[in-house]
Amino acid sequence: MYPDLALRTVGGSVVSATDESFAAKENLIVPGPPVFDPTTFGHRGKVYDGWETRRRRTPGHDEAVVRLGAPGIVRRIVVDTTWFTGNYPPQAAVDGRADDEWFELVPLSDLKGDSENAIDVRCDRRVTEVRLRIVPDGGVARLRVFGEALPDPALIAALGTVDLAAVENGGHVRDVSNRFYSEPQNLLLPGPARSMGEGWETARRRDSGNDWVEIGLGVESRIAVVELDTRYFLHNAPARAVLGTAGRTLVDTDVEPDTVHRIVLQDPGPVTDVRLDIHPDGGLSRVRLWGTPTEAGRQALQTRWHQAH
Structure with missing residues (x-):
């Protein structure tokens, strides 16, 4: 039972995102499961408890960078697309950062909509930040980074x-x-x-x-x-x-x-x-x-x- 090292209540923070036109990047790491009300709409469109980018009209992808509240060894990543059905990203990858170097934790992988997409990680380096890359765009409710904290x-x-x-x-x-x-x-x-x-x-x-x-x-x-x-x-x-x-x-x-x-x-x-x-x-x-x-x-x-x- 590994703890979520990215959780907001552990001290995690979403430090950047390429786009958050529909829903804020900070939702990625809040505690608890995402919630959904089909009747709620705002000035940006449908209100989602997650991170959602605009529809891309050019090549490329969107990404968000999360600083771990407790740096450590990542054992499992969950890219949770709960409630995102027609607007989830079809693929995603996750990178880790250590000593100012980015390296692959999860290769580009297919995602399912409205699902907790869990992927085991085989990397023994201490990670301080993770970068979620969604291809090409869409919405992710939560990013869970389960692992073993490794203090200095x-x-x-x-x-x-x-x-x-x-x-x-x-x-x-x-x-x-x-x-x-x-x-x-x-x-x-x-x-x-x-x-x-x-x-x-x-x-x-x-x-x-x-x-x-x-x-x-x-x-x-x-x-x-x-x-x-x-x-x-x-x-x-x-x-x-x-x-x-x-x-x-x-x-x-x-x-x-x-x-x-x-x-x-x-x-x-x-x-x-x-x-x-x-x-x-x-x-x-x-x-x-x-x-x-x-x-x-x-x-x-x-x-x-x-x-x-």
Whole structure:
């Protein structure tokens, strides 16, 4: 379960586009699925929740450049043409940028209209920007750039104690029991949630079990402080939370609604991944795991950094 490195809430930005006559380029990276109302028209024509260029009358193609919020190794691209039926581009390609050099991530490929066109990427270079090329013109609802964030080892070292679960530091969700209302990757996004919809919320359980999420840290670390944030979850926060790793319980605590819980750990030992069990169900806004990389973690990150350049 790779995070979307281009997502606006991760820090992504659409820095340029050759044309956006019908719909704005910024729509490419907003969270959530695109929406559509067949009755809405504006001065530019039909209102679309996506990026749409004018009909080309000359040779060429249109393109948009997206700066990743969390630079890293791209594993999968989704060119989402949902709701674009008679005005989608028949083909698209995606390039990556690293060290001021553009290179191919996805070759020119056929697209389907009103579809999530998913393409696996086989490239181990660290990417900071992507360029979507649509041929010759048309509309794309969303561009998703799924992958593994690769932070700068020098920055991690200089910062000292950091959130090793954060997407920008390589944190990622490995598995989850339930994602009925919202995505578990939201737990690891930068900044505080601005509403309940920006957290992770499960369906109401009607059995004797509980929900859980498994989180991989960016590097092997020693966690000093665990932060469990239930802000905006007023009547649907979990009653209890248990955080553990490799057979060890790190935190076992009652949970209050609409509250930031911070728990100091005593000698937790090296950690590479954790499992958070919430009892019995409900939602959280954010999970923060503040700590410092171990020596093995620092060396592993340094090795990955050099291999990706």
